[in-house]
Amino acid sequence: MGVGGMSGRNPSGRRVTEPASDDASPPGRRRRGRPRSEEADRNILRAATEVLARQGLGGMSIEEVATRAGVGKATIYRRWSSKGALALDAFLADAAEMLPAPDTGSFRGDLLHALGAWVHSATTTSAGTTLAELVAEVQRDPELAADWRKRVVFPIRGRYRVIFERAVSRGDIAADVDTDVVLDMVFGAGLYRLLNRHLPLDLDFVAAVVELTSAGLGVPPTLSHGAAQLASA
Amino acid sequence: MGVGGMSGRNPSGRRVTEPASDDASPPGRRRRGRPRSEEADRNILRAATEVLARQGLGGMSIEEVATRAGVGKATIYRRWSSKGALALDAFLADAAEMLPAPDTGSFRGDLLHALGAWVHSATTTSAGTTLAELVAEVQRDPELAADWRKRVVFPIRGRYRVIFERAVSRGDIAADVDTDVVLDMVFGAGLYRLLNRHLPLDLDFVAAVVELTSAGLGVPPTLSHGAAQLASA
Amino acid sequence: MGVGGMSGRNPSGRRVTEPASDDASPPGRRRRGRPRSEEADRNILRAATEVLARQGLGGMSIEEVATRAGVGKATIYRRWSSKGALALDAFLADAAEMLPAPDTGSFRGDLLHALGAWVHSATTTSAGTTLAELVAEVQRDPELAADWRKRVVFPIRGRYRVIFERAVSRGDIAADVDTDVVLDMVFGAGLYRLLNRHLPLDLDFVAAVVELTSAGLGVPPTLSHGAAQLASA
Amino acid sequence: MGVGGMSGRNPSGRRVTEPASDDASPPGRRRRGRPRSEEADRNILRAATEVLARQGLGGMSIEEVATRAGVGKATIYRRWSSKGALALDAFLADAAEMLPAPDTGSFRGDLLHALGAWVHSATTTSAGTTLAELVAEVQRDPELAADWRKRVVFPIRGRYRVIFERAVSRGDIAADVDTDVVLDMVFGAGLYRLLNRHLPLDLDFVAAVVELTSAGLGVPPTLSHGAAQLASA
DNA sequence: TCTTAACCGAGACGGTACGTCAAGTCTTCCT
DNA sequence: AGGAAGACTTGACGTACCGTCTCGGTTAAGA
Numbered sequence: 006m007g008v009g010g011m012s013g014r015n016p017s018g019r020r021v022t023e024p025a026s027d028d029a030s031p032p033g034r035r036r037r038g039r040p041r042s043e044e045a046d047r048n049i050l051r052a053a054t055e056v057l058a059r060q061g062l063g064g065m066s067i068e069e070v071a072t073r074a075g076v077g078k079a080t081i082y083r084r085w086s087s088k089g090a091l092a093l094d095a096f097l098a099d100a101a102e103m104l105p106a107p108d109t110g111s112f113r114g115d116l117l118h119a120l121g122a123w124v125h126s127a128t129t130t131s132a133g134t135t136l137a138e139l140v141a142e143v144q145r146d147p148e149l150a151a152d153w154r155k156r157v158v159f160p161i162r163g164r165y166r167v168i169f170e171r172a173v174s175r176g177d178i179a180a181d182v183d184t185d186v187v188l189d190m191v192f193g194a195g196l197y198r199l200l201n202r203h204l205p206l207d208l209d210f211v212a213a214v215v216e217l218t219s220a221g222l223g224v225p226p227t228l229s230h231g232a233a234q235l236a237s238a
Numbered sequence: 239m240g241v242g243g244m245s246g247r248n249p250s251g252r253r254v255t256e257p258a259s260d261d262a263s264p265p266g267r268r269r270r271g272r273p274r275s276e277e278a279d280r281n282i283l284r285a286a287t288e289v290l291a292r293q294g295l296g297g298m299s300i301e302e303v304a305t306r307a308g309v310g311k312a313t314i315y316r317r318w319s320s321k322g323a324l325a326l327d328a329f330l331a332d333a334a335e336m337l338p339a340p341d342t343g344s345f346r347g348d349l350l351h352a353l354g355a356w357v358h359s360a361t362t363t364s365a366g367t368t369l370a371e372l373v374a375e376v377q378r379d380p381e382l383a384a385d386w387r388k389r390v391v392f393p394i395r396g397r398y399r400v401i402f403e404r405a406v407s408r409g410d411i412a413a414d415v416d417t418d419v420v421l422d423m424v425f426g427a428g429l430y431r432l433l434n435r436h437l438p439l440d441l442d443f444v445a446a447v448v449e450l451t452s453a454g455l456g457v458p459p460t461l462s463h464g465a466a467q468l469a470s471a
Numbered sequence: 472m473g474v475g476g477m478s479g480r481n482p483s484g485r486r487v488t489e490p491a492s493d494d495a496s497p498p499g500r501r502r503r504g505r506p507r508s509e510e511a512d513r514n515i516l517r518a519a520t521e522v523l524a525r526q527g528l529g530g531m532s533i534e535e536v537a538t539r540a541g542v543g544k545a546t547i548y549r550r551w552s553s554k555g556a557l558a559l560d561a562f563l564a565d566a567a568e569m570l571p572a573p574d575t576g577s578f579r580g581d582l583l584h585a586l587g588a589w590v591h592s593a594t595t596t597s598a599g600t601t602l603a604e605l606v607a608e609v610q611r612d613p614e615l616a617a618d619w620r621k622r623v624v625f626p627i628r629g630r631y632r633v634i635f636e637r638a639v640s641r642g643d644i645a646a647d648v649d650t651d652v653v654l655d656m657v658f659g660a661g662l663y664r665l666l667n668r669h670l671p672l673d674l675d676f677v678a679a680v681v682e683l684t685s686a687g688l689g690v691p692p693t694l695s696h697g698a699a700q701l702a703s704a
Numbered sequence: 705m706g707v708g709g710m711s712g713r714n715p716s717g718r719r720v721t722e723p724a725s726d727d728a729s730p731p732g733r734r735r736r737g738r739p740r741s742e743e744a745d746r747n748i749l750r751a752a753t754e755v756l757a758r759q760g761l762g763g764m765s766i767e768e769v770a771t772r773a774g775v776g777k778a779t780i781y782r783r784w785s786s787k788g789a790l791a792l793d794a795f796l797a798d799a800a801e802m803l804p805a806p807d808t809g810s811f812r813g814d815l816l817h818a819l820g821a822w823v824h825s826a827t828t829t830s831a832g833t834t835l836a837e838l839v840a841e842v843q844r845d846p847e848l849a850a851d852w853r854k855r856v857v858f859p860i861r862g863r864y865r866v867i868f869e870r871a872v873s874r875g876d877i878a879a880d881v882d883t884d885v886v887l888d889m890v891f892g893a894g895l896y897r898l899l900n901r902h903l904p905l906d907l908d909f910v911a912a913v914v915e916l917t918s919a920g921l922g923v924p925p926t927l928s929h930g931a932a933q934l935a936s937a
Numbered sequence: 938t939c940t941t942a943a944c945c946g947a948g949a950c951g952g953t954a955c956g957t958c959a960a961g962t963c964t965t966c967c968t
Numbered sequence: 969a970g971g972a973a974g975a976c977t978t979g980a981c982g983t984a985c986c987g988t989c990t991c992g993g994t995t996a997a998g999a
Contacts, residue, residue, distance in 0.1 A: 272968075299958085299959060299960085300959080300960075300961080301958085301959060301960085302959095311960095311961080311962090312961095312962080312963085315961065315962080320961090321960090
C-alpha cells in the first residue's frame with residue numbers, strides 16, 4: 006500500500022482554485038488552444054471527493070478517479086501534479102464549513118464553538134481521516150507542503166484569530182497573548198486525539214480544553230453555558 | 239529498551255504483543271524445525287531503519303528492505319504482517335530515547351525537559367517525518383492502530399504521567415487535574431507544529447507551552463531556570 | 472514527378488487519386504472559404520520525410536510531424552486519413568528516382584541498370600527500411616493497400632515493362648514471356664535480401680540475378696559490359 | 705520443435721536463441737528460486753497466436769495477450785523483451801509445417817512442392833500477413849533481426865538447400881549453381897506477390913516460377929506431373 | 938462592404954497501451 | 969521447517985499518442 010511518492014509533475018502544474026491570475030495581459034485575454042473544460046474540473050473533484058471519503062487517500066487511485074469522473078487520466082495530470090495535490094483540492098472544497106468562528110459573546114463560548122465544530126466535523130465525517138493522510142502526504146512532498154500551509158493552515162488560523170481579537174477588545178485576555186501558541190495547543194490537542202484515538206474526542210474533552218486554556222489566559226469565568234448552546238446546535 | 243517495555247514479536251507469527259504462550263511446555267522447549275534466525279531479525283530491522291530514515295515510509299519498499307537485509311521477502315512477511323507493522327518496530331527501536339521524564343525538581347522543569355527532548359528528537363532526526371507517516375498509516379489499518387496505541391501512545395503517556403504525580407505530591411497542582419487533556423494539549427501542540435511546519439518548533443515555543451500550561455494549572459512560578467538548563471544539555 | 476504521375480489529393484478530402492468530380496464547375500473555379508495552405512502541405516511532407524528517414528514509420532508520430540511542420544494536427548488529418556497515407560506520400564516524393572529504366576542497348580544491360588539502381592537506393596538511403604514498413608502497414612489497411620498498388624506497384628511495373636518490350640523488338644526474348652513473373656522474380660529477389668538481410672545486397676547479387684534471368688529467358692550472351700557501366704554511374 | 709530447432713528462451717533472460725547452454729553444470733541442475741511456470745509459457749504463446757491470427761501484429765497488445773493467457777504483464781516481459789520477440793516465437797510455433805521439402809524425384813517436382821506448400825500456407829492462413837508484419841518489425845529492431853535470421857531465415861534456407869543437393873546428385877543442375885540467388889528469386893517472387901497482392905498467388909504462378917527457374921538452370925524437362933500431384937494433395 | 942465558409946495553430950478532450958514497480962503469495966532447493 | 973531466491977497475479981503508476989473537438993483568428997468568395 007503506501008501513499009507513494011510523487012515524481013513527474015506536468016509542466017504547468019496549475020492550482021485549481023483561481024482561474025488565471027498569471028496573465029499580465031489585458032483582461033479577457035484567453036490562452037491559446039482549446040480551453041480547459043470546467044465540467045471536467047467539477048467531475049474530477051466530485052469523483053475525488055467520493056473516493057477519498059470512501060477509501061481514504063491511500064486507497065484512492067488516479068485511475069479510479071478518472072474512470073468515475075468519465076475523464077482521461079491525462080486530463081487529471083494536466084491539472085494536478087500529484088495525488089496529494091488533487092486530494093488537497095477535494096478536501097478544501099469540503100473543509101470550508103469546518104471552521105466557523107462566530108461571536109458568542111464570550112471567549113469561552115467562542116472557543117467552545119470553534120473547537121466543538123472542528124471536533125464534530127472530524128468525528129462525524131471522513132474529514133478526520135483525510136486530514137491525517139493529507140498531513141502525512143505533506144511530509145514527503147515539499148511542494149504540497151507549501152500549498153498546505155498557504156491554503157489550509159494559514160487561512161484556518163487567520164479565521165480563528167478573530168476570537169482572540171474579540172477577547173482582547175472585551176478585556177478578557179491580555180493584548181500580548183501569544184495567539185499562535187494557544188491555537189497550537191487547542192487544535193493540537195484535538196488533532197492529537199483524532200490521530201491517536203487513545204481517548205474519546207467528545208464535548209467533555211472540548212470543555213476541558215477550553216477551561217484549561219481560559220484558566221491559563223486568566224479569562225474570568227462566564228455564566229453562560231456554552232456547552233449547552235453547542236450541544237443544541 | 240523500547241518504549242513499551244516489550245517488544246519483539248513472539249515466535250508464532252506476526253503478533254506484536256507477547257511471545258510465550260503457544261506452548262505450555264517447559265521453558266527452553268524449542269519448536270520443531272529450524273528455528274527463526276535472530277540474525278535475520280536484526281538485519282531486517284537495521285535495514286528497515288536505514289531505509290525509513292533515508293526515504294520515509296512512503297519510499298520504503300519491502301523489496302528493498304529484503305535486499306539490503308540479505309533476506310527473502312517471505313522471511314519478512316513471516317514476521318510482520320505489513321509494511322506498517324515493520325515500520326512501527328523499526329521506529330520503536332529508535333524512539334526510546336525520545337522520551338525522558340526525569341525529576342528536575344519542579345513541574346515547569348519536568349515539562350520543559352520532556353517537551354524539549356521530544357522537540358529535539360523531532361527536529362534533528364528523521365523521527366518527526368516517520369512519526370507523521372506512521373500516524374497516517376495507522377488511520378487506514380485498524381490492526382496497526384491497535385498496536386500503535388498499545389505500544390506507542392499508552393507507554394508514552396504512562397511515562398509522562400509521573401510528572402503530574404510528582405507535581406501533585408509537591409503540592410504544585412491539584413490532585414484532580416485531567417492529566418490526559420493536559421498531555422494532549424502539550425504534546426498535541428508540538429505535533430501540530432511538527433506536522434504543519436507553519437511556525438518554528440524551538441525552545442521559545444516549548445517555554446511558551448510550558449508557561450501557559452502551568453498558568454492554566456495554577457502552578458506557582460519557579461525561580462529555577464529550566465530553559466537555561468535544557469539549552470545547556 | 473512522382474512515380475504514379477500522381478498525385479495531389481483533391482481539395483475535397485483525403486482521396487489520393489484525382490480530384491475532379493466533386494464540382495462540375497469550370498476549371499479554376501474556387502471553393503468558398505479559405506483555401507488550403509500549400510505551404511502547410513509542403514511543410515508537412517518535408518517534416519514527415521525527415522521523421523521517416525530518421526525514425527522509420529514505427530517511430531513516426533503525427534504529433535511530432537505536426538510540431539516540426541509548425542502545423543496543427545487537424546491540418547494533417549484534413550489531408551491524410553492515416554499515418555500510412557501520409558508516409559506513402561512522403562515516400563513517393565523521394566522514391567521517384569529509384570526507378571530508371573533507360574535503354575542500354577541490351578536486355579542484360581537494361582535489367583542490370585534497373586535492378587542496380589533499385590539496389591543502390593535501397594541500400595544507401597532509408598528507402599529500404601521505409602519500404603518494408605510501408606509494406607507491412609499495407610497489410611493491415613486495405614484502403615492504403617489499394618493506394619499502394621495504384622500509386623506504387625503498378626507504376627513501377629509499368630515503367631519496367633518497357634525493358635521487355637525493347638527486348639522483344641530486339642528479338643532477344645520471345646513475345647509470350649510472362650513479364651509479370653519475371654519482374655516478380657527479379658525484384659522479389661531484391662526485396663527478399665533487403666528485408667531479411669541474410670546476404671549482401673550488392674552488385675554481385677545483381678549480376679547473378681540478371682544472368683539467371685537471362686538464361687531462363689534464353690537471351691543470347693552480350694558483349695557489353697553492363698556491370699562496369701553501372702559501377703561507374 | 706519449430707523451424708529453428710527452437711525454442712525455449714534460456715533461463716537467463718529474454719534471449720531467444722538457445723535453451724540452456726549457459727550451465728556447464730551437471731544436467732538436472734536447477735536454478736535457485738521458483739522456476740518459471742511452463743504453463744504460463746504455453747498459455748502466453750497460445751494467447752499470442754490467437755491474437756496474432758485474429759488481429760495481426762499491429763493489433764496485438766501485450767495487455768490483451770496477458771489477459772487472455774490469464775497472466776500478469778510482468779510475466780510476459782520477464783520472458784520476452786518486446787512484442788516482436790513474442791510474436792516471433794508465436795509465429796515459429798505455427799510456421800513449421802509451412803516448409804516441407806520432400807524428395808519428389810525431380811528438381812521441378814521438388815521446387816513445385818516446396819513453393820506450392822509455401823504459397824498454400826501464405827494464402828490460406830494468417831501466416832502471410834503475420835510474416836509481413838514481422839518482417840517490418842525486424843527492420844526497426846536489430847536484436848529481433850538477429851533472431852529472425854538465426855531462427856527463421858537460415859533454417860528455412862537450409863531446409864530447402866537439399867533440393868539443390870539432390871538435383872546436383874541427379875545430374876540435373878551444375879554443382880556450382882548459386883543456390884542462394886536461386887532461392888532468393890523463387891521465394892522472393894512469392895513474397896513479392898504476397899506483400900503487394902498485385903497479382904494472384906496461385907498454382908499457375910508457382911508453375912511459371914518453377915519453369916523459369918528450371919530453364920535458367922538448364923534442368924532437362926520432366927515427364928512427371930508435379931503440378932497435378934500437388935493440386936491433388 | 939458584409940457575410941459566410943473553410944481554413945489555420947494551439948491545445949484540451951476521452952481513450953488505449955505502454956513498460957515499470959511493488960504489493961503480498963507461492964514454489965523450488967538447500968540447510 | 970525455516971531460509972534465500974525468485975517466480976507468481978494484481979493493479980496502479982505516469983507517459984505518449986491516438987483521432988476528435990473547440991477555441992480565437994484569418995482568408996477569400998459570394999451577396
